[in-house]
Amino acid sequence: MTTIHEVAEAAGVSISTVSYALSGKRPVSEKTRVRIEDAVRVLGYEPDAGARMLAGRRTHIFALTEPLRADTHAPTHMAFVLATAVAARQRGYDILLLTDEQASEGMNRVAASNLVDAILVLDVAPDDARAAIARTVRTPTVFIGIPDDQEGLTCVDLDFEAAGHLAVDRLADAGHTRITLLGQTEVSYRKSNFPRRLLHGVQDRAVERGVGLDWVTTGTSATDTAAVRAAAEAAIARGDRAFIVHAVDDVHAALLAVLDERGLLVGEDVSVISAAASFDTTTLPVPVDTIPLVPQQSCELAVDLAVRRLEEADVRPGIHLIPPEYRSVGSVAPRG
Amino acid sequence: MTTIHEVAEAAGVSISTVSYALSGKRPVSEKTRVRIEDAVRVLGYEPDAGARMLAGRRTHIFALTEPLRADTHAPTHMAFVLATAVAARQRGYDILLLTDEQASEGMNRVAASNLVDAILVLDVAPDDARAAIARTVRTPTVFIGIPDDQEGLTCVDLDFEAAGHLAVDRLADAGHTRITLLGQTEVSYRKSNFPRRLLHGVQDRAVERGVGLDWVTTGTSATDTAAVRAAAEAAIARGDRAFIVHAVDDVHAALLAVLDERGLLVGEDVSVISAAASFDTTTLPVPVDTIPLVPQQSCELAVDLAVRRLEEADVRPGIHLIPPEYRSVGSVAPRG
DNA sequence: TTGAAAGCGTTACCAT
């Protein structure tokens, strides 16, 4: 194993100079820095993680807690984990997974043992037990998602309410007077926070704009295509010609299939907006206007906040909402 | 922060006694041990991770590398990640995620910095670049899956060939003379190793038993239900009445739907065996005999091997195949 | 711009 001593010797300097040359925390002359960097490369030196943690006060590791409930949508979840890991690596941090059923125990453990510099919380529930823990541990914690009691927490998320407003506005502007919201699974409106935030955004703005609203959940399983089709057909029979879809890809596909069968042209006879989808909507059989939920955005912001909490002292807790963006591809039909 | 010194003082012993009481590496009298444990509990002591890494030679962290290719099936992948994390925690290890596109860089980094005690490799490709790295780093590495060149590696996996044999034998024993293998996506037969191992097992045994075999892939997308249905209907038209399904849940559902529409009763008119499925087949609309791929089995074995490599010195590299198990629920129909 | 040396909190060896 190569140590800092060997690097120092090879470069003909002291170990403190090596340390400073690598951390950049003190100016080092050009020529010595180059000599040190060469030695590092030649010897294949990598600082010992344990020594670094002990001597410095940084572990360069973030914990990522994920409860992994049964109703978790795996592809979406993976996208968030991946985005977090990538963002963290870019800032020089590794991700330690905390998947315990009692993620609480893990949070306390990694905080007490100084194993991580910060904790990132995924898959946040309305009454999330991790909120209380975040308040007691002194390890900076950032939530990707928003629990009901946000007191003293740092949270990051898409502004789902604004996304709801945006979707309704577009449809109302186009002249629609009735809208169907094809929503998430029933359970997710209880176990998660974001579905109802979008729902409220849609409901409130629908009232403001004076448009009728039908809200339909996907039943127990998001992949239960039959239920989705039935809901879509009922909406069509009802005369609804405007859809906001807040659901997984299968639900989008099912709706578009029903519309196609009924001979209804999207962007012509009916309007469809995909709200807060984290998958690639451009691969849908028909182009659909989208207000995307971009995991990279949330996760990069979360990592950035965590890093800032470590480097600056004056970072206040608070909710950071990401403004929604409307991507139009012509799936909203103007109605006379 | 509570240190071992404070615990020692509170318990009225030396720090070495505290250390030994907690590690169990030296006998400690009943009464002192209890006093120490009390002090630990009262003070909320947790050993400092950095100090532990530096002084001991163990970090109590395993790295888990996962390339996360585009064709990765998210739910299956998550099941393996979760199973690994749980198994590791049970043995006192945390999981550090390595999701870099170049997982290679990550492996070298964590190995060189002594950040982890062992590396677990997920989602193994036939020509996996991580195999070469595993041979060069001195950090013990265990593959969950099997690359083409296994020289000097430690690998764990279900015995897919044996699973193929088992499935064919059951159908041949029941009197079937033609079998359709409803397989994975086309790309997975190139990018992964296990689909072709099952395929070979099925092919070889089919030849031995003198039964005809039709092999059908799922096309590009496993969720392309239409293609699956077409394949199933072609097989039925062909006269095939025996199916081995090696695919995700949607494919199972599609096949069963087609059989139902044709009025063919599973276990009566047709035989269906699900091979190497990692999801819960008992929730399928019709009971299906299953040769399950249990992530917990593979992952626990992998963690166990990693731990053994750390604790014992005499663990040899090699392939560890888990024998398949046949779970019969009567979906194989005897044919006169 | 550079060096020397004092910790950091454990583990594990050497005593007793």
Added chain:
DNA sequence: ATGGTAACGCTTTCAA
């Protein structure tokens, strides 16, 4: 059965 203490390899203060 227990205690004292030397590492472990780095960061950072203090000096020059």
